[in-house]
């Protein structure tokens with residue numbers, strides 16, 4: 001999977017959507033080469049709530065240096081044999097370019113790994129601001 005497809009897949013799966021990929025572009029569409037895409041199965045177990053809270057607070061603090069990323073939420077931490085896996089969501093102005101958003105998310109991911117050497121991987125999902133408002137209403 002290339003980085004763009006992987007990012008879209010992760011983001012969609014995080015929101016509970018099913019994702020399908022078409023191999024070989026338009027030709028694959030005609031040849032019915034369509035297959036479900038999955039994130040690698042998560043191993044390990046959920047980290048204790050105190051650790052999640054610590055990393056959530058750190059992400060919120062570090063995000064101040066990346067002002068286009070707002071409202072860090074849905075922070076999840078998984079303990080795996082290779083180290084911790086941290087997943088978070090954040091919101092962005094929908095008019096920002098994908099490239100800008102991607103750079104800032106990458107930078108925030110690196111900042112967190114630098115501060116916490118036990119964190120092996122960080123996956124940030126950026127979503128347009130309006131999406132969160134809808135999600136918040138749905139969960140109330």
Ligand SMILES: [Zn+2]
Nearest residue numbers: 074089127132
């Ligand atoms: Zn979200």
